[in-house]
Amino acid sequence: MSKYFTIFGNPISHSISPLIHNYTIKTLQIDGCYGRTLLENGNDLKKKFLNLKLTGANITVPFKENAYNLCDEVEGIAQNIQAVNTIIKKNNKLIGFNTDAPGFYESIKSYKNIKNILILGAGGTAKAISFILKQKGYKITLLNRSQKRLDFFIKNNFECYYWDNFIPTQYDMIINTTSAGLNDLLLPIKKDVLDKLFLNAKYAIDVIYNKQTPFLSLAKKHNLIIKDGSDMLLYQAVLAFEIFFDFKYPKNVIEKPMKYAFKFLL
Ligand SMILES: NC(=O)c1ccc[n+]([C@@H]2O[C@H](COP(=O)([O-])OP(=O)(O)OC[C@H]3O[C@@H](n4cnc5c(N)ncnc54)[C@H](OP(=O)(O)O)[C@@H]3O)[C@@H](O)[C@H]2O)c1
Structure with missing residues (x-):
């Protein structure tokens, strides 16, 4: 079954996340797709996530606190930071992470x-x-x-x-x-x-x-x-990808196509 992902933010048109994630999805021959979604109001984040039938999403400025608040569970250091930049849907629950840190x-x-x-x-x-x-x-x-x-x-x-x-x-x-x-x-x-x-x-x-x-x-x-901050951007994406696919792909396997995509984009 196809898996769908997006990045929510405002503004969002500048985001290179769809390009690096899609290139990696394609290289690893995964049935999936990663888009970008402009959000006007952070209170709509959960509704949008569910309506788009997403498996996972990244969240960028200014909605990381909204993302933290809407999750059913928050894992790891995101609990301290009180900001979430990665969400997955698992067993009908929205689970939040922070991969920036x-x-x-x-x-x-x-x-x-x-x-x-x-x-x-x-x-x-x-x-x-x-x-x-x-x-x-x-x-x-x-x-x-x-x-x-x-x-x-x-x-x-x-x-x-x-x-x-x-x-x-x-x-x-x-x-x-x-x-x-x-x-x-x-x-x-x-x-x-x-x-x-x-x-x-x-x-x-x-x-x-x-x-x-x-x-x-x-x-x-x-x-x-x-x-x-280029390496920070790269590694937060590698760690988010790992979470999106339930740790099926090792970091070095994800990092290789992502680094390649980065070289052409940045
Ligand atoms: N590389 C990556 O992966 C990555 C990831 C996330 C963010 N970023 C970058 O991180 C930066 C900050 O993002 P954020 O979300 O943390 O922003 P933020 O929450 O809006 O915080 C901005 C901070 O910068 C201070 N500030 C703003 N303009 C300033 C100036 N001219 N002189 C001195 N201090 C100033 C503010 O001080 P006051 O409290 O006094 O207003 C505040 O402490 C952005 O440039 C963003 O692009 C990079």
Whole structure:
């Protein structure tokens, strides 16, 4: 029986998920198809999922919290993050997962000698990354432009600062999860603060993919090892595919066609 998948979001026309998933479905000779669905209202997500008779779906901005709330069961780290980017229907239940978090970890796990990590930003992506990295044993600090979004992290016992009370100290890795640099030439924090942080750091990671943001360009000038968000995007898709097909295909089997598709798309 054919299996149908989609990605829900708004906007959604830019999403490359259908292309990489469909290429992988075709390569592995699976009877299935992956589309994209523009959603106006997050409250319609469950109805749409059921009407489209989906086996599974990915959920992107701004509906990950809606997805978390509609699931009958939520697995793993998605429970902490309270955001779901992958849903499957199993035994008439909707089960939610978060693959952004382990996808990010896959992308940096080969980097060694890291203890202290500073995460810039306090949005949905910062939540995913902070929980997985804390779970893996790193010491995590968050720095956000404003105070409000830090409440969630303070409640979850993370060390948190906002711009006005932050004093730069030593961090091995600095991760930009803000959208500064996405559609502009902004740095995520003031240049003099970044310069101080980069003096003592080894790695600078940006979750924005397929471009060298001003944050990464400055890190490069300081001779840091830099990485953009392309690998995070790839691995969250590999892990979602694994879930969609009930772990029938090993990661390396999924990764090969996905990487190939990525090379042509990004
Ligand atoms: N590579 C991947 O697979 C992947 C996956 C998911 C997301 N992303 C990327 O991650 C980024 C963040 O997404 P999100 O969903 O976490 O966003 P979000 O929930 O809207 O959070 C945005 C955060 O960025 C801060 N911010 C926004 N503009 C800023 C600026 N000009 N200067 C400093 N701080 C700024 C906000 O601070 P305030 O609280 O002060 O407003 C907030 O903490 C996006 O660029 C997205 O494309 C990549």
